[in-house]
Structures are given as C-alpha cells and as structure tokens.
Amino acid sequence: MTSRPGFVLEVDRSTPPILMWHGNSYRLERFPKGARILYPPEPQEPIKDPKSAIAQALESPTGDSKPLSALLHKGMRLVIAFDDVSLPLPQMQAPDVRQMVIEAVLEKAAEHGVDDVYLIAALALHRRMTEGELRHALGARVYDAFHPRKRLLQHDAEDPSNLVDLGTTEHGEVVEINKLAAEADLLVYVNINLVSMDGGHKSVATGLASYRSIRHHHNVKTMVHSKSFMDMHNSELHTSNWRMGRHIASQGVKIFQIETTLNTDTFPKPFEFLSKREWEWNLKDRTAFIASSTSLQASPDWISRDIMHKIRSPYKLTGINAGEVEAVHAKTLDKVFSQQLVNVEGQSDILTMGLPFVGPYNVNSIMNPILVYCLALGYFFNMYIGKPLVRPGGVVIISHPNKAEFDPAFHPSYIDFYEQVLTETTDPKEIEKRFEESFANDPWYIHLYRKGNAYHGVHPFYMWYWGAHALDHLGGVIILGGDPKATRRLGFQPASTMMDAIEMAKSVVGPDPSITHLHSPPLVMAKVI
C-alpha cells in the first residue's frame, strides 16, 4: 500500500478541531471557515532490508567515487564522523540508523585490516553529547569498543591543537576544520538527512569546522539571503558551504559521504493519533488524546518534559546513498522532498503553527524562548520552496507556552543572551554588531563548551540570525498561550486564545485575513506556487 500524499484542506462546517502542538502538550483548536490546513504526506514505506541496502550503497557508490572497500587498506587511518544528537527528532528507536551504518563501515574496515579508526561526533558549535546519547546513537558495542581507548571523540571547535587551516575560498572564507578528520586517509561522514537543510557539503564544512570558519555563513547577511535555507538552490548558507566543501576537497581531504533518509513515522503506538488526520481518529485515538493531553497539562513542566523527551520515534530508513558528496546529496534531497513536499497555491495573510517540545537544540532539555523563536521563525517558517507560506508583511501565530525557562548546563549563554542582550535590542544586525564577539570569545562559555555539555557562547546568536529572514519578511509575530513577559522580551505579542490572536493579527494584515495552518507532526514542507 502506498502512502497518501499531503494536501491542503479548506476548513468548512464539518471540519473537526485541529491538533496543535503546545510545547510539552497539545490541544485541539478550531479554525475559522475558509482557513487552509496543510497536511503532511503519510510516512513512506521503509526499505524492507536496511542491512543489505546499506551494504549495497557502500559498494555501489553514487557519483565519482570508488566503492568503500576499494578505499580501505591496511595501515591507513580511517575517521568516521557522524551527525550529533540534534538529529533525528525525537531520537529514533534503537537501533539508530547511525549505528547500523557505522557498524557496516567498521565491518568493512575490519575486513580490509584497517585498525586505526576514530569516531568523531560532528558537533560544530553544539553541545557535547552525553554518554547515554552516544550509546544510543552508536550502540553499546561501538561505544564500548571505542570510548575506553579514547577513539570516540567529539569535535572541539575551540581546540587549537586539533584544528587545521585549509586556506580560504575564492570568496575569502576561512576554511578551518578538525585536523584529525582532515588529515585522515579517508573521512567517512555518516549523516541523517531529516530535513532538506541537512547534509551535503554542510556536513563537513560546518559540522567539523571552527568558529572562525562557521562565522562566514552563520551571520545575519547570509541568513537574510537564504530564501529559504531549506532550499539549497536559493540559500546563501548553502552556497557558502558548497564553496567551502569544494575547497576542502581541493585540499586533498578525501570524503566518503553516506547520507540516509528516514520516513516521517514520528510517534510510537500510544501517541500515534498525533500523526493522524483528525476526522480519522477512532475512539482509541480520542481517548488517548484526552488522557495524554490532560495528564501532560496537569503535570509539572519538568515531568511532562521528561515524558515527552523519553519518546523514541519508530523512524524507518527510506533511502541510503554513499559516495561523492554532491551526487549523493542530490539523490538524498529528491528522497526528502518526495516524503515531505506538498504543493500549496499562493501565500496567505496569516500562518499558524504549533511548536512541539523538541527542536534540534533542546534534545533532553528545555525549549527556552530563544529556541522557541528559532524553531518557529528559523525552522518552521523556512519549510518552503519558492516563496514563504505567508505573504510579506503577514503575521505568524505560534502556539507555545514560551516560558522564560533555561537549562543552565546546556544553554548557559542563552540565559545571558536573554537577560543581557534581548533587554537591549532584538534587531539581529545590531545584536551581531554589538554583542556577538564578546559572547563568542568569552572564556567561561568556551570552557563549558569544551569540558561541559554547553552550547558554544555564540550559539544563541545563530539562533537569532536563523530567524532574521522571517523577521525581515513578517509584519508581526504572536505567541498563542505564550508567557506575556517572555513573549514581549522576544519582541512579539502574547495572545490567550486563537480568536484573540487572529483579531490581533487583523490590525496588521487587515480585515478578513486568509489563514494557513502548518499541521505537524509529522514534518511537512510547502512548495508555494
């Protein structure tokens, strides 16, 4: 049975209330007649035998590349870099696709007598993964084999002894990446391409790079010109990464890229109803919704957060391609789009979205206001090809509690960004000019990034730049159910009900607005024509 495609539903009298994420919980919201709901396609059928698919991909590579076994020989040094805990979301049920691929690569390496192998988590400026997270991503066997021998490493963008300057691109961008990876005889990169932004040259050029290098594309100017950064052909972010990636290849770094795609089967049994279309809910779904949403709402935040973060997705592999970076990535993108893309006609005045409990940067942690901002205006807003779902000068309505709560171990610089920077200004350009450097070079943040589990001091700035294109485009942002103080700190307006929010939006977009709701889960991407 093939999965049903996504589609746009126009709300009429018979439309039931629509499910909307609201942080650690969710609720049903009724939309005005005429509003459009963008429903994602159903999860695609997975590959029946992932193991042999992986083996096949390694041996019949895509693009200008030899098969993996031809690249392996005794006495060489092999470095396997892999995507960190920010992918996939939520974490997938064991075995993680990284574990499956890495085990296959290691088997091949062993067959060819390669014993000088390192594993590197490609953190970029993200936090270091905890032992539990590494064990989950790699499996206990790999972890126990590599960690005690200090061969399981996490990329350190602030370790001057393990970075190598590969020169600059023709645009003057500094290319500085992990030395161990760059100088290996072969660098295998194992990716999970959850959304179209991931992968390609970005894997190495960003994932294994230093702050000096990343700053060339993670800045306001680039982000404003990435329309959207989910569409690499119109993304300045990707253009810069591609220049860097090609430069890295030209410097003799040999990369064997392995990209995987997953279907959108996001929630396991008890939460299945989340991905179902509301009019198809049966009695069990309704009961599950009522029971789970009431108990989540009644629990203290930290308990409901804990429950949600313990969810492991039944994601399944839908594609794997290995070989030369660009050729591999082209195939990967096709696969991602075939799963996620829905055609939408025209923009609307208002775009509504419910934000879930997790984004790329708060796995096993708190979604703080800056991450709320980033998930909404960085990620969800940018889930388009062509033009945004909302017209220029339109309004985005976000549903999330948006409390001023922070994880002090993972997000220390976020706290200071919220208290010291956002109290001064919310303008990305000014923030970049006045504050970025002092946060990026703060020795305490660097210390916590390197030794603790903290995001780099500059990371909250990147979150803010991520939303720069949306800020530029929109006439207003309203957070439905958002904590008023925290919402205003972000420069947005709080509203307590959907009807209030729409009324407030009218003062920006005018009477009788058109509304589009981005339905999630699962992930969906709009091709706006």
Add this chain to the structure above:
Amino acid sequence: MILEGLEGKTVFITGGTGFVGTALIERILRTLPNTDVVLLIRGGRRSSPEARFQREILKNNCFDSLRDRIGSKEFDALVQERIRVVSGDVSKDGLGLSDKDLAILGECDIAIHSAATVSFDAPLDSAVEVNLLGPSRVAKTFNDAPSSRENRHFIAVSTAYVAGSRRGDAPEISLANNPLYPDVNWRAEVDAARQLRDEIERKSRDPKNLEEFQRRSRREVGSAGVAILAERCEKLRKEWVRTKMVELGRARASSLGWPDAYAYSKALGEIALSEAVLDIGVSVVRPSIIESSLIQPFPGWIRGFRMAEPIIISFAKGLLKEFPGVPEGVIDVIPVDLVVSAILAVAAKGADERTNYYHVASGSVNPLRYESLVNMVRDYFQQNPLYDDKGQPISLPKWSSPGRSKVQNEVNRAAKVLGVLEDVSSLLPLRGSRLNFTKDLESKRLEVERALTYVELYGSYAECEANYLVDHLDALKTHLSDTDLEYFNFDPRQVVWSEFVSKVHLPSVVEHSRVKTHPEKTSTSSKRRSERQLRSILTDEPRLVAFDLENTVIAANVVDSFAYLATRRLKGSEKVALVASLLAEAPSLLSLDRKDRGEFLRYFYRRYENAESELLKEDSWSLLNEYLLTKAFPDAIWRVRQHRRLGHKTVLITGALDFVVRPLEPLFDEIVSAEMTEFDNGTLTGQVPGTPPIGEARAEILSQLARKYGLSDDQTIAYADGTSDLPMLERAGTAVCVNPEVKLLNIARRRGWRIENWSRAKGASSIYLPIAKVNQ
C-alpha cells in the same frame, strides 16, 4: 534701631550648626552689613571646625537665596570678611579656647549662646553638661576674657518650657524668683548626674549584663567571628548605658515637674546662670516650639527633622491612628525667623541692669488650638495624600481626641506584634527575595517604635496648658523702627495659622521627610539609587572582587557536593542509603555549622578520608555539569565576568575543597579554597591543614590579595551571603550581599550595602536530593 544698634559690633555665636544658630548667621550676613560674627564650633572626630562650618552651615539651603543673589564668589568673599571660626566646646571649662581665640572672644560685644542638646531624650548627664552648665560656662568665659569693649551683653537662648508642666500664666521672670518652682540645688544635680553615669557604666560591665549583650549580638550577627561579635557587644553595652541614662533623666525631670530632661536641664541652666557672678549684661530669650520659617530666608525653611514633624508624618502614613492631646489645648509654635528677629532685637537694644527674660511664643496672643492644627493637618493630607509602596494613597483616620495613654497603648500593641513577627521570620530558613516582606516588617516596626517615642516625648507638649506671656516681647517691639519691622518683625500676631500650616509648614515637612507624594509603584529615587550603586561597583577603575561560593554563586554547600561525589559511583540502593544517613545527620550538622564554621568543615571533611583523589578529580567535572551548574545563579556568573571584562581581578574565596571547585577555575582569576592533603598512595587524608579560608581569615585573605595586586582595601568588592562573611564584607571597600539571610539582611540595610537577589535558572530540573545521575 537694630541696624544702628548692631553697627560695628561683633557677635559671638555658639550652636551655629543648629536650627536657630544657622538662621541667625544667615540673617546677620544678609541684613546687617556692618556686624561681624565669631562662631564657636566643636571639631568633629574627623573634621576640623572650619570644615564643619563649610559643610554643616554654609552648605545649608538657608544661604541659597543670598548666594544666588550676589553670586558665589562674592558670597565667599563676604563670609571670609565677616565670619571667623574659633575652635571650642561648650561642655568644657573655658570652652576649650586657645589664648588667641580667647582674645577674639574678649573683643566681641555680644555673645549669643544657642548651643544645646535639643533632643528631648538626651541622656541625663549630657543634658546636664551642655544644657545646665553650658549657659553659665559660656557667660563666665565671656565675662572673664580680657576685653576693651564696653557694655558687653550675653544672651542665652533657653526655652519657654522651662515653665514645666504647670498650668496657667507663665510670666517672663527668673525661675529663681518664682515660688512655683522647687528649690533645687543645681550643683547637687550635676554631681548626682555624674555619679549616676559612673554607676551605670559600672553596672553595664556586670557579668550578667555582659552575657546578655553577648547573647544578643550572637543572635544579631550569628557566627561572624570574634572581632565582629566583640564590636557589636560593646555597641550594645554603650546603647544600654545610654538608654539607662535617658530613663534616669526623664525620671528625674518628671519628679521635679518638668516634662523631660531637656526642659529640666534648661531650667536649671537658667538658675545657674542667674547665680553666676558677672560684670556683663545678661538677657534670656525663651522661644516655644520652633518650627519652619514664616518668611526668611524663604517661607518653609527648616533644618533637621524637628519635633512635630515625625508625628505629622507618622499620622499621614497611617502609622499613628490618633494624635494625642487635648483638643482645646494650645500648641505653642513659633516660626524660626521670628525667634531670630527677637534675639537680634534683644541684642540691639542692649542689656538692662537686671537680667531680662523674653518669651518668644504665640500661645497667649495668637493661639493655635490643638484641634484646629489637627484639622489643618488632616485637610492637607486629604488633599495631598502620601502613597504607599503599591502606589495607593493612604487614607487618614478620623481624630477622636484620645488621651495620650490610649494612643500609647495602641502603638505599643502594634510594635509588639511587629516585633514578634520579625522574630518569627528570623527563625525561618528564608533567603533572598523571599525575605522582602521582612524589610517591610522591620521598617514598619522601626517607624512604629519611633512614633511611640515621639508620642511619649512630645505628648506632654501637646498637653501643656501653660500660657506664655509676651509682655517683654511686646515692649521690645515698641523700639522697632519701620525698617526694622520689614526685616525683624517678631510679633507672633502676624502668623495666620491656617496659611502657615498648610502653605508653608506642611509642604516643607513633606519635602524633608522623603515620603512618597506620587503614586508610582517603586519610587524612582530608589531605582536611581540602585543604578548608581551598580555603576560604582562596575567601575572601570581597578578593583579586586571577591566572591563567596555557597549561596552567593551556587545554591549548594559542602554537604551536597560530598553527597554527589560519594554517590557517583554507588549503586541505586546504596545511594539512597548514604543520602538518608546524611539527612538524618542534618540537624546536628546545621547546628555545628552555625556555631563554628571552621570546626564544622574539619569535622565534615574527615569523611573524605581514604577517597581516591584521581577519581574525585574526574568526577568533579560531572559534579559541575550535572549538579553545580543547575544550582548556580546565572546572574552571579554573569557578574563575575562583567567584573573581569572591566579588568577587575576576581577571586573565589571558599571553604569548599580544591578538587570540588577546580572546574570553576576559568571563571575567576584566582581561587582560594581548602586544600586536603593526600597519602602517598594517592588517597585523601580527610585533613585540611592550616586555617580554612572562612570567617575572619577571609578578611585577611582579601587584604593580602589586594596588596598582591597593588590595591588598597578600599579598592576591593566582596560578594557574600551570610553573617559568617561579615569580616570580609566589612573589610571590603564595597560590600554586596547576595540572597542574604535575615541577620545579614538587617545589617546590610542599615549600612546601605547593595543587596542582590539572585536565583537559579528557572526550569532547571528540580533536584531534591544531591544524588549523581544514573547513566542511561
């Protein structure tokens, strides 16, 4: 008459820093161009008489209009030319004058003695020394100083209340000639007062009393170390002596028919003066209750918070529900400029052969009825209400003219309740912003207590039914010329009370009392003060900044760090058992900590004996990431870095163990911590040799570090949370209290130290027990 009478004369003035004295100097300077002034000023502990003259007299707004009119350069020249300051003290024989200054005194034509201990609750002995002995002492010195001048004239500023609590007409005659006064030997009073002082001093040193002072100081400052406890103890003893002397003064005064030690000592002072053998002429001016000025130097000028004001403000704030007093009684008030005019008129007229007495009072010719005063005050505050902290206007109770005792009881009750609430709150384990309510509680209690004192003290004045005759004053007025009348009219009849109270006096009182007259929520002045404070802390000048760790930077302590580290490598059930045993021990640990922090740390650290130091060093990283950071105050960590960015040297001074705080190293320039020794096999001994960096040792460490960086103690800033850090906080140039406990909070408020209420990051998972996480 006045201008001519004082032409070319030199006037000697005591009490120039007082209310009347300042006005007197200003008036002479402004209106009598050919009269010079010599001021007797006592040197302060830190300032010379000349400095006090500049700061306490010339800086007063009394001189503003003159300075504005002629320009400050001209003003300074005028002062330079016409005013001389001599150093001396009215409580010393011969006024403590040097020979040179004595010669200056001798060349004065008039001496006006306005120095007095005006506080109505002065201790008996100081009231006796200054008020009783002062006038005759100054007169005698003036009399005996070698002089070429003729017709020298001594004027004593006394008070109408020397008449005491007697009813009916009080004439302007010497008390010695008045049959209504008991025949008291003032010399015996002086001796008795001095002896009482000695006796009380002796009593205060009784072991039993000393024990009590010690107990109280411990309760106030906790385990702050010997030096601070001793200092506090001595302060309490001095306070006790003072209170006793005040009580004795009040008792003695009332036994002789005077309302308080002030009137009593002033009255005996007049008698002593009248018995002094003098060649010079003597006059006595007796003003009643002196209040803000009617016209000069500007309407409403007032110096200091005087007697009726605290009562008025307490009433307007709703603290005092009632005014004590007899409704039809007369409250005898006189504006200060009228008093000054009268004194100068007496001076200009010259002395008679016999000592002349002048009442400057309004009661007999232009009485202000108590009831109408209360109504005026009520009306005024109804139209111009004060506001409470929440920005709401304070409504006023209706006056039911209760007796003094009823009001006293009422206020007493309120004070007691507030006192109990405060005691209870100090027993609760609260810190930081949760203690904000105690601030209100303390200030409410203090205000109520103050109101109570005022009612006690001034109540008798509101109930006074004496009628001060002003025949001599009226006779004096006939000498005034038309020009005199313009500048020196002292006739109490000119005061229109309703105008004076509501348009002149009350606005001035409100302005001086710094109360809220606008409905803002937080007074902008306190906000501005806080900003100013912060700016002075975050200065770009070199500073050494010391931080305490526990509850200042991190809401954790040595016990939970230990529990975390100890459980890190234990299995589930063992973890629980260890924490449970610690919890069971908690009360005894806490009480040991309160008693002596050093002993507590040593006792507790024994637990680390035989622990493997390498493992602990490794585990300290996860202690930071999993535990300490979630318990840290982000504001504190930010503040440390703010200081560093300004180039300040930052240092962490903590009693915690070195390996526990090592992960914090990059945050500070330096860390001073307790260091545990190791056995040869790499396990810990559980012993911390040397003095742990706590209590008084911290103050020393702070000074040493300051010297190391080439800074003085004044250039240091200390952040701490408990009274055990008091030595360091006091040593530091600037002290900042973080989430202070009640005892420290009260001290910090009194000293004006900055208080920071920092909290953990909201949303951090609640860790109830300091147990290390199990790895998934």
